[in-house]
Amino acid sequence: MQDRSLSRRTVLASATVVAAGATAVSGVAAAHSRDRRLKKIISRMSVEAKIGQLFVPYFYGTSATSPSRLDQDRNLKELGVRTVAELIAKYHVGGVIYFSGWANNIQDPRQVADLSNGVQRASLALPTPIPSLISIDQEHGVNVRIGSGATQLPGAMALGAGRSLSDARAAGWISGTELAALGIHQNFAPVADVNVNPANPIINVRSFGADAREVGRMVGAQVTGYQRAGVVACAKHFPGHGDTGEDSHTGLPVITHTREEWERVDAPPFRAAIAAGVDSIMTAHLQVPALDPSNEPATLSPTILQGVLREELGFDGVIVTDALNMQGVRTKYGDDRVPVLALKAGVDQLLFPPNIDVAYNGVLAAFREGEITEERLDESVLRILRVKDKAGLLGGSPYVSQREVDRVVGARAHLRAADRIAERTTTLLVNEDGTLPLRRRQRKLLVVGASPAFPTDANRTAVPELAKAFDELGYGTTLLATGRTPDAAMIDEAVAAARGRDAVVVTTDNVGATSAQRTLVSRLLATGVPVVHLAVRNPYDIAHLGDVPASLASYCWTEVELRAAARVIAGRVEPRGKLPVPVQRADDPARVLFRRGHGLSYDD
Numbered sequence: 001m002q003d004r005s006l007s008r009r010t011v012l013a014s015a016t017v018v019a020a021g022a023t024a025v026s027g028v029a030a031a032h033s034r035d036r037r038l039k040k041i042i043s044r045m046s047v048e049a050k051i052g053q054l055f056v057p058y059f060y061g062t063s064a065t066s067p068s069r070l071d072q073d074r075n076l077k078e079l080g081v082r083t084v085a086e087l088i089a090k091y092h093v094g095g096v097i098y099f100s101g102w103a104n105n106i107q108d109p110r111q112v113a114d115l116s117n118g119v120q121r122a123s124l125a126l127p128t129p130i131p132s133l134i135s136i137d138q139e140h141g142v143n144v145r146i147g148s149g150a151t152q153l154p155g156a157m158a159l160g161a162g163r164s165l166s167d168a169r170a171a172g173w174i175s176g177t178e179l180a181a182l183g184i185h186q187n188f189a190p191v192a193d194v195n196v197n198p199a200n201p202i203i204n205v206r207s208f209g210a211d212a213r214e215v216g217r218m219v220g221a222q223v224t225g226y227q228r229a230g231v232v233a234c235a236k237h238f239p240g241h242g243d244t245g246e247d248s249h250t251g252l253p254v255i256t257h258t259r260e261e262w263e264r265v266d267a268p269p270f271r272a273a274i275a276a277g278v279d280s281i282m283t284a285h286l287q288v289p290a291l292d293p294s295n296e297p298a299t300l301s302p303t304i305l306q307g308v309l310r311e312e313l314g315f316d317g318v319i320v321t322d323a324l325n326m327q328g329v330r331t332k333y334g335d336d337r338v339p340v341l342a343l344k345a346g347v348d349q350l351l352f353p354p355n356i357d358v359a360y361n362g363v364l365a366a367f368r369e370g371e372i373t374e375e376r377l378d379e380s381v382l383r384i385l386r387v388k389d390k391a392g393l394l395g396g397s398p399y400v401s402q403r404e405v406d407r408v409v410g411a412r413a414h415l416r417a418a419d420r421i422a423e424r425t426t427t428l429l430v431n432e433d434g435t436l437p438l439r440r441r442q443r444k445l446l447v448v449g450a451s452p453a454f455p456t457d458a459n460r461t462a463v464p465e466l467a468k469a470f471d472e473l474g475y476g477t478t479l480l481a482t483g484r485t486p487d488a489a490m491i492d493e494a495v496a497a498a499r500g501r502d503a504v505v506v507t508t509d510n511v512g513a514t515s516a517q518r519t520l521v522s523r524l525l526a527t528g529v530p531v532v533h534l535a536v537r538n539p540y541d542i543a544h545l546g547d548v549p550a551s552l553a554s555y556c557w558t559e560v561e562l563r564a565a566a567r568v569i570a571g572r573v574e575p576r577g578k579l580p581v582p583v584q585r586a587d588d589p590a591r592v593l594f595r596r597g598h599g600l601s602y603d604d
Helices: 002-043 047-053 069-079 084-091 109-124 156-162 165-181 212-228 259-275 302-312 338-345 356-368 374-390 402-408 412-423 462-472 488-498 516-525 539-544 559-569
Strands: 234-238 280-283 318-320 427-431 444-449 457-461 476-481 503-508 531-535 550-553 592-594
Touching: 002 374, 047 356, 047 374, 069 084, 084 109, 084 356, 109 165, 109 402, 156 165, 156 212, 156 412, 165 212, 165 402, 165 412, 212 259, 234 259, 234 302, 259 280, 302 338, 318 374, 338 356, 338 374, 412 559, 427 539, 444 462, 444 488, 444 516, 457 462, 462 476, 462 503, 462 559, 476 488, 488 516, 503 516, 516 531, 531 539, 531 559, 539 550, 539 592, 550 559
Parallel strands: 234 280, 280 318, 444 476, 444 503, 503 531, 531 550
Antiparallel strands: 427 550
16 A cells, blocks of 8 residues: 555656646747747837837826927927827837826826827837837835825835735735726836835835845735736846935945845845746946946946846846936936946846937947947847737737726725725834823824825825824814924924814924924923824834834825824724834934834734
């Protein structure tokens, strides 16, 4: 019997190996078949069209063909054309990127869908018709482009506080599903940087946290969620932007990690993204001497992009630059040379050139002079077409329908899921003498403090939205937005407003050692009215605030995070978030005030 049982196990194991091998062979054959099909498309493209396929420029306006006169004038001044349709026709661009606010690309979901359809009509009118890969930065939290009408979700550090892979995956899927319904098939998310520097001016709460392994787990989950929804995910910013005190928008940061530190701190989330099958990875405009002693910015470094990312990490997807208008990549070379050097380093997509005509013609000149070969262009075009094909753009219609927009974007099920996810991220840091949850008799509240504007709507700010959330829970609220730098008169007004209230909820945003927000909180504590502190951005604020009896972190101030914070403060839900970063003491940064993983519940 023993021999027969062993024989059965051996046969089953052998069958499993054979099946796995057959699947692998089938996958390779399918990939070869796909590439043959895509190479036929490439063979019909002119060199000019191939170069255009690499660019992802910005543009102004809500319409592909009939933007406002103001937006036409801005396009003409900066891009040399009046509309994005003309931009596509002139430069054969392979994709575009949408922005809210300054670029005026986004008003509401239906308008975005119409814009996407207009972009695709222009792309399909080219001599070699290839749909555009429309992209966006929809990270959620503090960095979001589509606001009203779409589901707002917790940002990365909030999800890191929630510690739930299923929630991170679900958030990616919800966001991806809505983006795809709007005709957007590449999202420059998730952020794979490990925020080990509390003073990081550009990453910070956009990161999932300070632990490389945990960040990697969350990155992998988000990649899976986005790509299951049919959207090209993008892990950023390689080789890691989490330990810098300088913003690469305005300068060229230097990462001083040793090679061993890079392997331990920065690399794991990118390895996790690659293991999850991420379709694209964005470069960082910074120097990493341990990886490339030449000190070229990573975006322009063959050693980092080909040697480390391609060869060591085994990534064969699309490499996309961070925006080429950023100062970090423009400190050494002109705008005509930067895209050429990026391509030579191994980049495939050239994002947001500051001058599309200069950049495009710089690459064209490099080709004509033999610096860049057509074979090199074909490599990048093939990678871009692969992700377009995977996203369903080449095998069917790239157009979207208003009916699908109405059905999917901001769907009730998505909104409910977003609220539940957010409630699992709110982190209770301090709760002395059972200050929270609020007692039933504490019905009159003052909501006061810093009130940053919503990322996509300057007319909506944190304090009024938080007061609204408490009103919806049955509280009577008075509100006073004091801003990040309240003066003495404003602080006096806040103190006066606290009198007669049952409790004060005070919001802070990026408190520093000399911040007037510290004085505001101190004066409110002196009134004797119970004070609840809510850090609406950085969880590090608490280190500067002394002995507040109750303190929470929401990691952002959009409606979904503020509703969740209100419900936790009111005791409608338990606080479940855990700090994804350590909080150092303000008076001695070498000592930890709250360790990573700290987070109270109402049972503690």
